[in-house]
Amino acid sequence: MKHSALSRLGQRAEAPPISWLIELSLTRPQLISLAAGFTDGETLPVKDARELLCEVLRPGKSGQTALQYGTTAGDPMLRELTARDFRLKDGILDNDAAYSPDRMIISNGSQQMLYMVTEAVCNEGDIVLVEDPTYFVFLGILQSHGLQGRGIRMTQEGIDLECLEATLARLKKSGEIRRLKMLYLVSYYQNPTGVNTPFAKKLAALKLLRQYEKAAGHPIYLLEDAAYRELRFAGEDERSALSARGFASRVIYAGTYSKPFATGTRVGFGLLPGPIYDAVRSIKGNHDFGTSNLLVQLLARAIESGRYETHLEALRRRYAKKARTMLAALRQYFPKEVSWWEPRGGLYFWARLPESVPAGVKSKLFHRAVAQDVLYVPGELCYANDPTRPKPANEMRLSFGGGSEVNIRAGIARLGGVLKKFVGRP
Amino acid sequence: MKHSALSRLGQRAEAPPISWLIELSLTRPQLISLAAGFTDGETLPVKDARELLCEVLRPGKSGQTALQYGTTAGDPMLRELTARDFRLKDGILDNDAAYSPDRMIISNGSQQMLYMVTEAVCNEGDIVLVEDPTYFVFLGILQSHGLQGRGIRMTQEGIDLECLEATLARLKKSGEIRRLKMLYLVSYYQNPTGVNTPFAKKLAALKLLRQYEKAAGHPIYLLEDAAYRELRFAGEDERSALSARGFASRVIYAGTYSKPFATGTRVGFGLLPGPIYDAVRSIKGNHDFGTSNLLVQLLARAIESGRYETHLEALRRRYAKKARTMLAALRQYFPKEVSWWEPRGGLYFWARLPESVPAGVKSKLFHRAVAQDVLYVPGELCYANDPTRPKPANEMRLSFGGGSEVNIRAGIARLGGVLKKFVGRP
Numbered sequence: 014m015k016h017s018a019l020s021r022l023g024q025r026a027e028a029p030p031i032s033w034l035i036e037l038s039l040t041r042p043q044l045i046s047l048a049a050g051f052t053d054g055e056t057l058p059v060k061d062a063r064e065l066l067c068e069v070l071r072p073g074k075s076g077q078t079a080l081q082y083g084t085t086a087g088d089p090m091l092r093e094l095t096a097r098d099f100r101l102k103d104g105i106l107d108n109d110a111a112y113s114p115d116r117m118i119i120s121n122g123s124q125q126m127l128y129m130v131t132e133a134v135c136n137e138g139d140i141v142l143v144e145d146p147t148y149f150v151f152l153g154i155l156q157s158h159g160l161q162g163r164g165i166r167m168t169q170e171g172i173d174l175e176c177l178e179a180t181l182a183r184l185k186k187s188g189e190i191r192r193l194k195m196l197y198l199v200s201y202y203q204n205p206t207g208v209n210t211p212f213a214k215k216l217a218a219l220k221l222l223r224q225y226e227k228a229a230g231h232p233i234y235l236l237e238d239a240a241y242r243e244l245r246f247a248g249e250d251e252r253s254a255l256s257a258r259g260f261a262s263r264v265i266y267a268g269t270y271s272k273p274f275a276t277g278t279r280v281g282f283g284l285l286p287g288p289i290y291d292a293v294r295s296i297k298g299n300h301d302f303g304t305s306n307l308l309v310q311l312l313a314r315a316i317e318s319g320r321y322e323t324h325l326e327a328l329r330r331r332y333a334k335k336a337r338t339m340l341a342a343l344r345q346y347f348p349k350e351v352s353w354w355e356p357r358g359g360l361y362f363w364a365r366l367p368e369s370v371p372a373g374v375k376s377k378l379f380h381r382a383v384a385q386d387v388l389y390v391p392g393e394l395c396y397a398n399d400p401t402r403p404k405p406a407n408e409m410r411l412s413f414g415g416g417s418e419v420n421i422r423a424g425i426a427r428l429g430g431v432l433k434k435f436v437g438r439p
Numbered sequence: 440m441k442h443s444a445l446s447r448l449g450q451r452a453e454a455p456p457i458s459w460l461i462e463l464s465l466t467r468p469q470l471i472s473l474a475a476g477f478t479d480g481e482t483l484p485v486k487d488a489r490e491l492l493c494e495v496l497r498p499g500k501s502g503q504t505a506l507q508y509g510t511t512a513g514d515p516m517l518r519e520l521t522a523r524d525f526r527l528k529d530g531i532l533d534n535d536a537a538y539s540p541d542r543m544i545i546s547n548g549s550q551q552m553l554y555m556v557t558e559a560v561c562n563e564g565d566i567v568l569v570e571d572p573t574y575f576v577f578l579g580i581l582q583s584h585g586l587q588g589r590g591i592r593m594t595q596e597g598i599d600l601e602c603l604e605a606t607l608a609r610l611k612k613s614g615e616i617r618r619l620k621m622l623y624l625v626s627y628y629q630n631p632t633g634v635n636t637p638f639a640k641k642l643a644a645l646k647l648l649r650q651y652e653k654a655a656g657h658p659i660y661l662l663e664d665a666a667y668r669e670l671r672f673a674g675e676d677e678r679s680a681l682s683a684r685g686f687a688s689r690v691i692y693a694g695t696y697s698k699p700f701a702t703g704t705r706v707g708f709g710l711l712p713g714p715i716y717d718a719v720r721s722i723k724g725n726h727d728f729g730t731s732n733l734l735v736q737l738l739a740r741a742i743e744s745g746r747y748e749t750h751l752e753a754l755r756r757r758y759a760k761k762a763r764t765m766l767a768a769l770r771q772y773f774p775k776e777v778s779w780w781e782p783r784g785g786l787y788f789w790a791r792l793p794e795s796v797p798a799g800v801k802s803k804l805f806h807r808a809v810a811q812d813v814l815y816v817p818g819e820l821c822y823a824n825d826p827t828r829p830k831p832a833n834e835m836r837l838s839f840g841g842g843s844e845v846n847i848r849a850g851i852a853r854l855g856g857v858l859k860k861f862v863g864r865p
Binding site: 017018019020021022023026027028029036039049051054055057058059060063066070071072073074076077078079080081082084085121122124128132133134135139150153232234276277278288289292294295296298299300301303304305307308 | 547
């Protein structure tokens, strides 16, 4: 057989590293995983979900509705509750079209929304700008579709705008700008760095992108992945790019209830500008003609009853506490040569080793860590295959999401012990 | 702006007719829909689902597991139960590798499996053979991916093998065989015709496909869509193509629990040969890294407890009864010039008008029917855009799945009244 059995996409598709890491941690109970972006087990709303599902599945018509097909875009009540909620979060009090439930599509987690948007917007060979580093499963989507990711340098205040501008100018000069379709930002408590991007920076990025649209010959979208937005520890919410007046036609917003409510329920959503909305709804029809009505109604009822908000408050306090636990452990157990970014929300610390110490999948350090039953996400997995810069290999993503505080402390202690063998402390 | 904002796929994607028909029937309660493939409302397992979810979500660890991420391939227990069940259905008593749970991936209904398999196997411009007529949402998948569907004539005993052979010979002669990737069969109580394909025909098709693999230069798969398999009214189950000894490496089997249990739960599965399995699991990782664990555990528990089987027996009796009701109504109310195929399972009758009477989406007949508040699926929607034959426009798919018996009778009476205005009865 000369030809492979697989399509180009089928050949390019690789198991996301997260699958492998999740499976490793599920099958080795003695292993402490600081890798998987699991949500906190003990806080999971088991009682809420049970009681809400009993209400959703009450005898009679309404119980039947939850077990029947819904519409492709998803339950109108969940869309209305969500759209209003996010409009108010952004401080918009009037009826702004950007937050219309008619622009919203419910998806299987925000992950499916990222996938469908990429399908709707990008052709093989196109270019997508991403944070450097970024969410690795999004890189898997790019990879499988034959797309090029170009990294924009990340700072503790979000992407470096000068780097964005220089990249755009370079793409314009080379003519590649005609293949540039999107800038992808994980704008809240980013996966993997924990960085929260200020609204002003989103606005500045939108203005820059617009300047290059003429050269591109088509719209350049900002795909805002807000998966961790709800998981801030305290303080004020940052406005989303949707609230940038005059730019709603260029913003694609992907949100989720998986992380803030329960990852096992897989309900996310997108708010999408007109042409993208139509295409994504059609693609959603082809994928699965609509997310499970049972799950969607569970979420709608959770929000309507106020249980979602109550749960979320508890979850925030819990994560804030676990982050403090990890911080204390890092200070206690990590060698002083290792630095980290301290998050104000989300699930992750981003740690940086001396440049001379590789921490990648094939590194001795990673293998030693696994042998010592502690797992982290090698930072190199979070970098696009961008030929314009070498991939840093001396970083690690450390999650405090899934583990107990005892395990977080023990995991960091184990990892600290491994690190001390690799990082000079003469 | 010279370039569209959308990718080629985004531009080609069209809302599946089913979305539009479902939404029409959801928003016009007075309308009797004989169109949507809804399952029977009154039989939906509301009480079973409620009680099972209460067990799944019991306090403690196991309740937490259901609300947490699972693996990409899906819960091992559901895969084991399903694989064993389908092996036994096919009369295979030993451990046949074709039915290994390690070849199984859980998906969001079988629909997502069809989508992912198409992604894994087909490149833009490739050819897929389909029944003529076939499941229209699969045609939507082909359309959006820039694939060509070629229709193989349908008989009341499944595809016409002579037509299959002639088509393969023609493709070989023209060289197009190198772009032929799959034969897609909805082999049980087909959507839209209700036809059940005998095992002997599946085996003969597999043998024919194999003869042409050398000319193709790659494997040619049989994608068996068994969405309606469980919905036979009575009698013996037909063996699946998986049981064709020596052909397991060429069979992709897509099944579902949506239709036999509850469409609102969206749990389906695929049994896939090696290279396709790996690619589809990676694609699944990129789509959503695994179907909702809550839904998957609900189904596993439904099967394990025996409630699924009990429910299914009741559902079969119910559909058999509704089919008899529709049959009696057709005999009573339809003009004698209209003929139909009587199903022995599934959800559909397939009716044929005189060739001179168009019944398509743009026909006067369809519009008159909608004006009279009765909806059917125009048969023409179920035909691929195959340039080698004109599309028949004088057929209709009539579903007895969702309606009550009163509504089935009333709907057929209304439609019969409309038909009599168009079909000569001098």
